[in-house]
Amino acid sequence: MSPMTALPVLSETASAVAPAQAGGVYSLLWLVVALPAVSAAILLLGGRSTNAWGHLLGCAAPIASFALGVLMFVSLLTRDAHDRAIEQHLFDWITTGSYDVDAGLLLDPLSMLFVLLITGVGSIIHVYSIGYMAEDPRRRRFFGQLNLFVAAMLLLVLGSDYLVLFVGWEGVGLASYLLIGFWQHKHSAATAAKKAFVVNRVGDMGMALAVMLMFATFGTTSFVGVSAAAEGASTATLTALGLLLLLGACGKSAQVPLQSWLLDAMEGPTPVSALIHAATMVTAGVYLVTRSNFIFNEAPTAQTAVVIVGLVTALWGAIIGCAKDDIKKALAGSTMSQIGYMHLAAGLGPIGYAFAIFHLLTHGFFKANLFLGAGSVMHSMNDEVDMRRYGGLAPLMPITFLTFAMGYLAIIGFPLFSGFWSKDLILEAAFAENLVVGFGALLGAGITAFYMTRVMLMTFLSPKRWADDVHPHESPRVMTVPLLVLAALSAVGGVLYLGGWVVDWLTPVVGEEHPELGVPVWVISLAAVAVVAAGVAVAWVLVAKRDVPREAPVRVSVFTTAARADLFGDALNEAVFMRPGQHLTRSLVYVDNRGVDGTVNGLGGLIGGASGRLRRLQTGFVRSYALTMVAGAFVVVVALLAANLS
């Protein structure tokens, strides 16, 4: 009997009902994680003998997981709204007297959506990778690592306990490290992998501290237990927990101030970028915040922090996106920005959780679409990533162009496309919360429209600027079919909000609260559309009406320079963390050398010196020793006599 079920359920807003034990189709829940994990093990340990069919197995595993996920999803749909949390106990992981951790899986509406997103989009990316990595001699290993990534992410979202989540969390970190540095022979790739890993460690530290704090404060780390205990916990504790969790989320989701790794992570193969940005990794932060809603709801300060982080990141990423000529980096900037939106929404509390998840889903669709499209372009342009070498590709790569356009429209929030719905809802929530936040988010939407239009124009529509030896062509079907699927999803992803379905769906987990606006909803929508239109127009004026130079202009404004330099994120890190860190280490080393070592060495020297003097007694002359013995005997006789006489 799991101890979790024995805990009294105190929460009434979310997870009001204890999760049911897994049965029926849900008893296969572990397979969802296990399939890609086993596949990864086979591919990574199997060696070259699995080369021939490795990619097929690598695709089959997430597809099978996806199928299982769909099955469970359908099954969940049939259940009562409050009875949709399924728990599967795997084994007793840690058993001590007062602290027990079960390795268990939790399937509830929130994780269900994530499972579908991860396995669904993940499968598409897998399929796409078959074509994209066809020439790579290490493709089998690539698929193994992709599977590992997916498995880790699934464990992250399915874990029923912060500790299990943490395992997945670290697994994601490991897999991302491996995949970003997949082309390890490139120095930049290896560096980027290291950077991602190190920055993630900072976030992981927050995560780990949060787990420890939970353990110390609540004595449990399971979602059910923590949510139950959070009711009665002090605000300070919850605020601390929330900030620590936010730190973890920032690390994984590339939020300011831990955003710097994301752009460098583009060194990995494009499917990896797609996977990281669309389906896995960066969404983990949003998931964490959403999952921990029972903590954040009770800690307004932490919520505010989340909102601020989200807003800053949304603008930050958008500004970076404007200045990048590298298509992937521009898209990466947009990811930062979009994830910032999600955090923003999540930070708003029960109003925004569902919207954050909704945006996460649509973003998953269109960002995957965009990245894979970009990959397709690069594929045909000899891995050229600089948009200033593109131009006029639309007629040559019609499918790519059209699918990319779907994604483009979705991301800028063109009416009726998926992004329109999700972003609109976030804007509503933001305005409902705070006008500053609302206008910030609105501004972000405009900038998004600007840079995405710029990307679109520079890549597909403006005059061609590519080199003579480049022969752009449409990608093979194995790549275009996933593009088509994703384009369709990008276009119609908004159906999830039909009748507020996604909100209702998530309510048992995150609760529900409707934004109360001072103005009608359509005003917000109209304003958003207007801002987007303005952004598009500005881009049109600045990009399409002028010639795009093949070389990036050097003499640019301060803002452009700053944006090109990722708004000095790295410089900031360097100045704020690295330099003081180095000084700290140096001084610590100094203290260690002079102080600690000095004490220890001094003590050792003292003893050594003393023994050096003392050992002189060890003359090697037997007669000296004999003299000592006689002296000793003398003393003994004295003692005996004294004892006798007294």
Add this chain to the structure above:
Amino acid sequence: MIVQALGVRTVDDLSEFGTDPWWLSLIKAVLIFVFLLLLTLFNIWFERRVVARMQHRAGPNKNGPFGLLQSLADAMKLMLKEDIMVKAADRLLYVLAPVISVIMAFLAFAVIPFGPVVDVPFTDRQTPLQLTDLPVGVLFVIAVASVGIYGIVLGGWASGSTYSLLGGMRSTAQVISYEVAMSLALVAVFLYAGSLSTSEIVNAQQRLWYALILLPSFIIFWVSMVGETNRAPFDMPEAEGELVAGYFTEYSSMKFAMFFLAEYINMVTVSAVATTLFLGGWRAPWPLSLWDGANAGYWPVLWFLAKVMMFMFVFVWLRGTLPRVRYDQFMALGWKVLIPVALLWTVAVATIRAMTLDGGLDRRVLVGGALVAVLLFLLLSIVGERAPKEEPEAEEQPFDPFAGGYPVPPMPGQRLPRPEPAGVVPGGAQPDQEDDTARRSATEEGD
């Protein structure tokens, strides 16, 4: 005298000892002294005559009847010779050594019984013909003998001469080695006699001499006796062929005479001890013992002297017959034959003695067992003889000094090739260079 200082208290029936008045003891001591001096003079003559007979010569026959005074003449001449003090000598010890030698030689005789209790002429006293006796009489003899060796050793050392030193060293080793065998041989006698006092041991041999029932002990003692006194064929300490005259090479005149005296007295002493311990001491031999008067009065002194002289004759006989053994052979004999045999024999005697004392053991069983043991021993020795002879031939392998590329010592069963004399060319030019070393090592470093 030391002996007087020893308060004698024992359950051994030594009651007749220690009761003599001082004048009687003095007379006895003087008599022993004179007796030994005269005996030595006689023995020197005796030896020279006997050896001469054995070599078909006449021997000294000019001075006195049968040349009997020859020794006296020699002694006188010796005393008048120049007393040489070697420059390198250690003066104190050089003088002390012969004195120690001769004093100890005389001292040992204090516990030798010459005869039974007799009447002292011209008085009504009765006294044993023995200076004194101790509960540890025989041990006393051994002790005195071992101190007597100091004379030889110190004399050899103090002379400051290589030959003397070598002689002294040989003597030391010889004494240490042969004393063990000798003492072990005596153990059997002690076991049978149940006493360590000489008079008691003589008394215990009333029925049967120990030479007969303890024959192995007797033989071992006899052999060790010759070794202990440095007599041929065990006279390595003074081997004139190798060491000029051994430990007394540098001595002359009176001091030489003292060594000489000590050697002859020692011969008499060990003979007397052997007589006492194994040949019934002063007791008359068999046919004579039928006459009751033979073991009473002063007659026993005659039997005693006769037995001692028999041993003396054997000493001379050995010298006239046997070549000197090599030093290592001598040591091997002592350590590898005499001591083990003596040990075995001691164990056997102890066992038999314990069994007999316990409740009797049938003599016939004993004799039968001994016969079987002897047969077994012979059989084993024959079988054992053959086996080792065959083995080395079978195992003989050529020795490769660089087996496996490394210099290695020979394995068991391998023989090192005889070293080729490097400098010797056939018809070589320098015979004396090699000669010296090779020859010396062959003779001196026998061990």
Add this chain to the structure above:
Amino acid sequence: MIAFWILAPLAVLAALAMVAARKAVHSALMLAYVMITLAILYAMQDAPFLFAVQVIVYTGAVLMLFLFVLMLVGVDASDSLVETIKGQRLLAVLAGLGFGVLLVLGVAQAVVSAPVGLEAAHAQGNVVGLAELLFTKYVFAFEVTGALLITAALAAMVLAHRERLTPKPTQRDLAEARLREYAETGRHPGPLPPPGVYSRHNAVDTPALLPDGRASDLSVSRTLRARGTLRSAPELADDVDETLRKIGATGRTRTVGDRAAGEVGPPTEGRTFPASGEQPDGDGTGGDS
């Protein structure tokens, strides 16, 4: 008790002399003296068996072993008595004095009653009494000391053992080798000629004379020749005339002419043995090796 007061001071003096003697052999002799004195003291104290054992074992065997080793290693030169360890002598004197005084005090204090004496224990005699104790009460200790002795003997053998690499040449081997060498190189198989023996010199440093009057090089040790301490026969005769003159025997100066003639030494007249005496066994057989 008179014997004690004679023996004891002498023993102490001998012990001191033993410590102070420069030559190890003197030390040994002094020790022997002390040991014999102690043996007599044992005898005085009703321990005749220990008296004998003390002399036999200690004086006869142990100390003899010392002497043997002394001669074997040849440390016969005087030891320097200069102290090399700083302060050792002073401290030794202090420690020794203090220890001695205390010990004397202690043992003197140990016996206050009159001695019991051994009459009761010697009911059957000293040897029997000892034997009874030794083979009943102390039988295990006795056995253990036996084992100890055997172990010690083995240990000494192992320590002093030198591995023989070549088989030991037998007497026959040596004889054959000598004769083979004679056949091959013509070297004389017999022993070397002994050094010269003259009426006044019976020493190893004088070469023997060959029948033709030459000195035989082989008769003296090469070491002495290398040292240059050989004496030639003519030199020996140098002072003969003078000596003869001194003792007034002028009529027998016939070596002068011989000396002038060269290497020829004094006539062999001086080699006559005394008619008898010094070597009374000179007509013995002599060894062969």
Add this chain to the structure above:
Amino acid sequence: MSTEPFLVLSALLFTIGAFGVLIRRNAIVVFMCVELMLNAANLAFVTFARHHGNLDGQIAAFFVMVVAAAEVVVGLAIIVTIFRTRRSASVDDASLLKY
């Protein structure tokens, strides 16, 4: 016959032996001094045996002799071995085992 003089003699001899061990360098002489100490102890044993009227002290002296013999045999063998390799019998020369 009082026993005290014997004991005092024993103590004196023991001390002289110990003193000799301290100041003599020749290993053989040092050894002899040790023997002197053992002898002095033996004298004390024998004296105490007489004093207390039993033979245990004499037995002890007997054992001391046996042990001394064993000790001498091994010790002299060691000295000979050392002398063979170092050509010296000084105990001060065998002082390699230091600091």
